[in-house]
Amino acid sequence: MLRALYREHGGPLLGYVLRLTGGDRTQAEDVVQETLLRAWRHPEALVGRPVRPWLFTVARNLVVDAHRARRARPPVTDIDEQAAATAGSDDIDRALESWTVAEALADLSPQHRAVLVETYYRGRSVAEAAEALGIPPGTVKSRTYYALRALKLALEERGLAP
Incomplete structure (x- = not known):
């Protein structure tokens, strides 16, 4: 039929x-x-x-x-091609940014670097960072403020910060 x-x-x-x-x-x-x-x-x-x-x-x-x-639906694109181009450039960009941030962190004073590592990289609260560093919580707050300002300047010098 x-x-x-x-x-x-x-x-x-x-x-x-x-x-x-x-x-x-x-x-x-x-x-x-x-x-x-x-x-x-x-x-x-x-x-x-x-x-x-x-x-x-x-x-x-x-x-x-x-x-x-x-x-x-949104238009169909060649996802494999797009993902390969994006992933490759994103990975390289991320690696370059992390190296630049690591260099900028190395330029900070040891006290500022320690406070940023505890609060941002290890995700600790002000009280936990104060206990880990053996300093008062108020000192952690003020060092974090000044450390972030110094880090921003260091990143601007390297052309990374807006």
Whole structure:
């Protein structure tokens, strides 16, 4: 049955779908294939009615559905290519930034560096950093303030800070 449908209606159906898809042959062939597959799955829909109008209607609905689906989603890009380009440059940029930050940290005084390491890199609270460093919490706060200012200047000198 499917072969007979294709022989009789395949050519005109493909031409019709090509016009609907703007000449995209791959999409048109997919639509024709799906249309014939639906005719095969639902032979009762073809009984007692002209077959070609039913096939053309199904094909048109498939094209409209595909168009709506494409509009509802962001455009498809070559993700592998994009990810490779982005990942490579991101990894290099991150490595360069971390080296620059490490150099800027090395330029800070040992007290400022220690406070920043405890509060930012180890994620400790002011009280925990004060206990770990053996200094009062107020000193941790003020050293953190001045250490961040000094770090910002060091990063600006290296062209990293905004």
